[in-house]
Amino acid sequence: MRVAEMNREALEAFAADCKKQYEAFQAQGLKLDMSRGKPSPKQLDLTNGITNCLSEDDYKAENGLDCRNYGCLDGLPEAKAFFAPMLGVKPEDVIVCGNSSLNIMYWAMSLAMTNGVMGSKPWGKYDKVKVLCPVPGYDRHFAVSEFLGMELVNVPMKEDGPDMDIVEKLVAEDDTIKAIWCVPMYSNPGGVVYSDAVVKRFAALKPKAKDFRIFWDNAYCVHHLVDNPPVQANLLEEAKKAGNEDICYMFASTSKITHPGSGIAVIAASQNNLAYLKKALGFSTIGYDKMNQLRHLRFFGGKFENLVEHMKKHKALIAPKFQIVESTLEQELADLDIANWSNPQGGYFISFNQKGCAKRIVSLCKEAGVVLTGAGASFPHGVDPEDENIRISPTFPTEEELQKAMDVFVCAAKLAAAEQALA
Numbered sequence: 001m002r003v004a005e006m007n008r009e010a011l012e013a014f015a016a017d018c019k020k021q022y023e024a025f026q027a028q029g030l031k032l033d034m035s036r037g038k039p040s041p042k043q044l045d046l047t048n049g050i051t052n053c054l055s056e057d058d059y060k061a062e063n064g065l066d067c068r069n070y071g072c073l074d075g076l077p078e079a080k081a082f083f084a085p086m087l088g089v090k091p092e093d094v095i096v097c098g099n100s101s102l103n104i105m106y107w108a109m110s111l112a113m114t115n116g117v118m119g120s121k122p123w124g125k126y127d128k129v130k131v132l133c134p135v136p137g138y139d140r141h142f143a144v145s146e147f148l149g150m151e152l153v154n155v156p157m158k159e160d161g162p163d164m165d166i167v168e169k170l171v172a173e174d175d176t177i178k179a180i181w182c183v184p185m186y187s188n189p190g191g192v193v194y195s196d197a198v199v200k201r202f203a204a205l206k207p208k209a210k211d212f213r214i215f216w217d218n219a220y221c222v223h224h225l226v227d228n229p230p231v232q233a234n235l236l237e238e239a240k241k242a243g244n245e246d247i248c249y250m251f252a253s254t255s256k257i258t259h260p261g262s263g264i265a266v267i268a269a270s271q272n273n274l275a276y277l278k279k280a281l282g283f284s285t286i287g288y289d290k291m292n293q294l295r296h297l298r299f300f301g302g303k304f305e306n307l308v309e310h311m312k313k314h315k316a317l318i319a320p321k322f323q324i325v326e327s328t329l330e331q332e333l334a335d336l337d338i339a340n341w342s343n344p345q346g347g348y349f350i351s352f353n354q355k356g357c358a359k360r361i362v363s364l365c366k367e368a369g370v371v372l373t374g375a376g377a378s379f380p381h382g383v384d385p386e387d388e389n390i391r392i393s394p395t396f397p398t399e400e401e402l403q404k405a406m407d408v409f410v411c412a413a414k415l416a417a418a419e420q421a422l423a
């Protein structure tokens with residue numbers, strides 16, 4: 001029965017029942033952490049071979065370069081060729097970096113603040129600089145911009161990507177808007193796949209600020225949960241067609257492919273952007289870890305197809321976990337009609353919405369020993385205007401732990417709905 005249709009008596013009985021169940025969970029002294037989207041130890045084990053796939057005398061790149069030594073700022077040519085298909089670009093459009101894409105996103109944005117983009121006035125020299133933040137979105141993106149002194153502007157997400165009518169209007173009118181954060185494939189946390197129409201509208205954007213950049217974080221581009229994953233138009237290619245190729249920086253990493261602590265991040269952009277970025281990069285490093293580039297190349301036999309196959313092993317481990325979350329939500333909450341949630345085709349998160357109840361649910365879960373990502377985390381400054389969104393991260397716990405955590409979660413969601421209806 002829908003909660004909205006329950007009379008006071010039925011609501012009170014429902015609330016009492018939820019409370020009883022909740023207290024039983026509390027008595028179990030649970031200690032479960034679902035706060036961040038990390039690969040599980042079993043997923044990490046899939047890549048254990050990478051730690052010893054180089055023999056002692058295997059340290060030369062194809063061109064004879066000694067990878068143990070300094071140099072080769074933008075990455076081994078064969079590493080560029082290996083990663084190019086991941087971002088759907090040409091090898092020459094890629095810089096192969098260190099272990100974290102967040103680190104290079106931070107670096108690229110901070111560089112724009114201090115030195116501008118391609119010779120423009122530094123963003124930080126303007127009285128005000130703004131960044132568009134599709135919401136809900138990735139908390140660390142927003143934190144980077146906030147830390148660098150930018151003003152964060154919410155843009156609503158739709159089923160096929162950010163609301164492009166709003167994006168186009170804002171960037172056309174306001175030259176203090178310098179950037180937008182995008183996770184185009186299986187967005188964090190909504191699991192949204194931007195449609196080709198949205199990608200093309202991004203590619204054709206005509207911002208008033210000539211130094212505007214799209215930060216296109218394709219963190220989950222190969223992280224599919226379905227057999228026939230969606231195929232997406234390529235931003236850089238479309239931007240080239242639109243004569244707008246300098247508008248974007250594209251990022252990805254192997255963090256959730258191999259090992260997050262010791263993976264490889266890449267950036268792709270137009271030749272003009274790359275020339276500027278490489279020049280700046282040369283001031284901060286003499287070169288990234290090329291032995292790690294070699295390790296990744298050897299582990300995957302130098303073939304991107306092998307990386308794609310490897311992702312199927314991740315899928316086999318995590319798809320059942322997404323299933324646990326989705327079926328528990330469906331079984332326990334669908335009839336009550338109190339919430340909605342995503343059923344993503346890939347990525348690392350399920351986005352759950354229950355109006356006015358997110359903080360209460362997170363706190364009830366915490367008091368019953370289940371730690372979730374903080375309510376509001378997916379919004380700039382941690383402020384969710386509707387107090388509705390919770391990011392569920394199913395990958396790290398075991399299936400047993402996850403089921404237990406979800407049992408607590410749905411109980412908390414029901415109790416919060418009952419309290420809200422009775423208030």
Ligand code: PLP
Nearest residue numbers: 100101102138183188219253255
């Ligand atoms: N981008 C998104 C959208 C993420 O969700 C995450 C991690 O959760 C990252 C980037 C972090 O990437 P990296 O490990 O390459 O720094």
